[in-house]
Amino acid sequence: MQEHILIIGNGGREYAIGRVLKEDNRVKTLYFAPGNGATHLLGTNLTYAYPQELLESITFHHITLVIIGPEAPLGEGLSDYLRSHNVRVFAPSKAAARLETSKAFMKDFVSAAHIPTARYMQSSDFQTLCAFIDTLTPPIVIKADGLCAGKGVIIAQSYEEAKQTTQDMLSGTAFGEAGKCVVVEEFLEGYELSVFAICDGEDFVMLPACQDHKRLLTGDKGPNTGGMGAYTPTPLCDENLMRKIRQNIIAPTLQAMKKQGTPFEGVLFGGIMVVKKNNELEPYLLEFNVRFGDPECEVLMPLLQTPLLDIITYTIERRIRELKCIFKEQYAVAVVASSKDYPYVSSASVPIRIQAFDERLGHIVYAGVSSDSQGGLLASGGRVLLAVGIASSIQQARNNAYEILKSVSFEGMHFREDIAYRALAL
């Protein structure tokens, strides 16, 4: 079957998905909505008013498959809307997306399913939360219930700060409506992994574990961001740990979601904290996302040996168990180049200069970019682009990524110098 595929989103994640689909000779045309200033190099950018005009556009262009990249349209129920109009969609329903869109729902769900997670209390009542805060030892983690673009989590260093943060969230001054219900939880000490299960409602396949780098600055300093770089696979997740993640976290989640009538179809992304207990590594679930991670997607896509289109088709046909998902025996390291004032405020658009580089090193993925009237590339978003190094070792993949970055420049360009440091320190 010839596919006409529409990818919803405008980030590096969507560019990376489009990049591998473009190489598949079953993909006849590729569209992005809205796309970014570089996705037109892979396909056609569509502008639309949401969601009726989008549906009209899908019919007009004979689109055979829609892939939804970011969480916001999932929370708004775009996949249900499209499915109700007989559009093939690779994404979870609005009800299943609550695993990401409501932290309070997620915490109640996972503890009912006996999935290991930090001890917590969720409430809209200040006194109730204060009483729980007093039972914990700082640092104490305070989370706004709703979607906050990765910024709704505060690690408070004292009881006073924990209570003040809770009050600011509840009163709506910190995160508006998203903070009207607050989750307080114990702080888990360990290292983080991003794991991805492609789920068809019943079964799943796991992709290699990744590590993201959430803080802005080298050495894990500075504020949290959407992610400043990632690599995969990681030696920090061996077969034994992956088995525990599969058995203790992903499988019971799928089972419980199915049981409550909201089967999970699509990408289930577990933010895992690996905690050392009695000399054993134990995975705890910090959060679920219901889509590919960004920048994790940018390192997973180029390593796929099994075509992404097969993974998606088998998922939609509910026979993912029949698919053997194979990855290249290589490593990928992605380093984000961000704009001057990211993540605080948006910076004015500035031109990007890119010199030729040896394409055997890897490639560039474009994210927060737009084009000027002459077709030149402008840095216009927070995370502007990613240099993705590919090689047969993490060290070499990392070196390749930084080598590619030497060919890129724009005013105010910032990047971390230590992506993949945990793996390289082993």
Ligand code: AMP
């Ligand atoms: P979340 O959006 O829930 O993934 O939280 C954002 C970041 O806050 C995570 O990636 C962790 O680095 C940190 N975090 C969240 N919850 C905890 C916890 N219970 N213990 C330690 N760190 C946490």
Ligand code: GLY
């Ligand atoms: N890289 C983390 C995220 O996509 O939420």
